[in-house]
Amino acid sequence: MRKILITICAVIFLFSSCKKEKSYLYDVNSVVVTQPGGAKPNLKNTEEFVSIAYSDLFGIGISHTDLLKINLAYAAFGDKKLIEDMIIKNFLNDTGIVIPTSAAMRADVPAFTIASYKKFFNREPNSFETWFVGNAINADTTITPVLVYYSFMTSNEYRYY
Numbered sequence: 001m002r003k004i005l006i007t008i009c010a011v012i013f014l015f016s017s018c019k020k021e022k023s024y025l026y027d028v029n030s031v032v033v034t035q036p037g038g039a040k041p042n043l044k045n046t047e048e049f050v051s052i053a054y055s056d057l058f059g060i061g062i063s064h065t066d067l068l069k070i071n072l073a074y075a076a077f078g079d080k081k082l083i084e085d086m087i088i089k090n091f092l093n094d095t096g097i098v099i100p101t102s103a104a105m106r107a108d109v110p111a112f113t114i115a116s117y118k119k120f121f122n123r124e125p126n127s128f129e130t131w132f133v134g135n136a137i138n139a140d141t142t143i144t145p146v147l148v149y150y151s152f153m154t155s156n157e158y159r160y161y
Contacts, residue, residue, distance in 0.1 A: 040160035046074050048161075050087065053153060056119060057091050059098040088153045092146050105145045109134045112145070120152040122161070 044052065050070050054062040062070075070087060077083040091097065105112045113133045117125040125133070137143050152158060 040157065042161050044159055044161055046071055049084065049159065050074070053088060053091060056153070057097040057099070057149070058094075084159075085154055088150060092150055099149060100145050102144050105137065105148070109137050112137075112148075116148060116152055120149075121157055 047067065050067060051062055054066075074080070074083050074087070100112065110130055113130050114125060116133075117123060117129065133148070137148070
């Protein structure tokens with residue numbers, strides 16, 4: 001009797017535990033996500049990068065001899081990102097750059113942000129970008145226009161047009 005009871009329990013457990021799992025299919029609409037500025041397929045060459053960076057900061061075109069000197073240094077150095085960083089830092093440390101003061105930047109942070117996006121990326125920022133940059137500037141008093149310009153000019157989007 002005990003063997004029969006154990007056999008019946010084992011059969012019940014066997015049939016109750018072995019069920020085919022249900023398959024669910026969710027119809028999800030495909031969504032194409034694009035980033036503003038992501039439609040810039042062309043990488044700036046060395047001359048374009050240096051010339052545009054110079055004119056963005058100084059408001060005038062770079063002289064031919066200065067362009068040749070910088071291009072020579074650019075070509076002689078192996079790490080292109082590092083030399084680009086050094087070129088931008090060198091430009092930003094020059095006293096002749098045309099850049100807003102910290103007081104002017106903090107007086108109207110959204111306008112400064114929009115102007116920076118137009119100047120460096122040739123586009124309007126979206127609402128998140130405006131909020132993010134504005135929030136970073138307002139939250140940290142050590143952020144200067146030079147630091148903001150540096151971050152824009154060393155970004156990947158600045159290398160493309």
